[in-house]
Amino acid sequence: MRYQEHLFQQREGLLLAAARQLFQAQPWDRVTIAELAQQAGIGKGTVYKHFPSKEALYARLVLDRSQQHLQELREVARQAPAGQAMRQVIQRAFAQLLADPLQAQLCQLCDRPAFQARLEEDCRAQFITLEGQYLALFSELLQDSFADLALTPEAGQTLLWGIEACFNGVIARIASGGFAHWAEPIELEAYFARVTDFIIAGLHGQAAAQHRAPIPHE
Structure with a gap:
């Protein structure tokens, strides 16, 4: 790697680290590019050489952290005892x-169609690739969990929709601050344990039902 490329990557890493520090200390949508540049110790104009907009910065934070999370989930799946991979991956994902409410908040932002439309094509493609990687992981987990049922692609897709819906609910709950504002606050870890039980039970029930009565083709 040439020196200039190394310097560019190093500076970009400083910007991302500075952004996370600022976003943890104050509402992320109120942080300005000038504040980010000052935190990173570089010129404001230099920020735009790395990130043409705040949306591009948000997207990069989500993409980088999501890839880290995905690698960890793959390792959890690889090391899990037989029959426990799905449960352990879900628990680890929660x-x-x-552990990172900021990621939950930014994930919600980045999932909006209007937000995606403002990104450059290459960045949008990275989100599509990331989504495909997560789907591939959970599809593999489903096939391993229900190998005896020989799930059809249609049945597998239906189960994936259920998993996605539950995950979206958990992301929204974390992004909103949990249950502290409720009249009777609920401890989040206990909540996630129950949601995990619900997902696993639902997957088994739906998989068995669809095995008995395959989805008809229209």
């Missing part, structure tokens, strides 16, 4: 989000 723990990842709980």
Whole structure:
């Protein structure tokens, strides 16, 4: 790697680290590019050489952290005892989000169609690739969990929709601050344990039902 390329990557890393520090200390949508440049110790104009907009910065933060999370989930799946991979991956995914509420908030932002439309084509393609990687992981987990049922692609897709819906609910709950504002606050880790039980039970029930009565083709 040439020196200039190394310097560019190093500076970009400083910007991303500075952004996370600022976003943890104050509402992320109120942080200005000038504040980010000052935190990173570089000129304001230099920020735009790395990130043409705040949306591009948000997207990069989400993409980088999501890739880290995905690698960890793959390792959890690889090391899990037989029959426990799906449960352990779901539990770890919830723990990842709980440990990083900022990621949950930015994930919600980046999932909006209007937000995606403002990104450059290459960045949008990275989100599509990331989504495909997560779907591939959970599809593999489903096939391993229900190998005896020989799930059809249609049945597998239906189960994936259910998993996605539950995950979106958990992301929204974490992004909103949990249950502290409720009249009777609920401890989040206990909540996630129950949601995990719900997902696993639902997957088994739906998989068995669809195995008995395959989805008709229209």
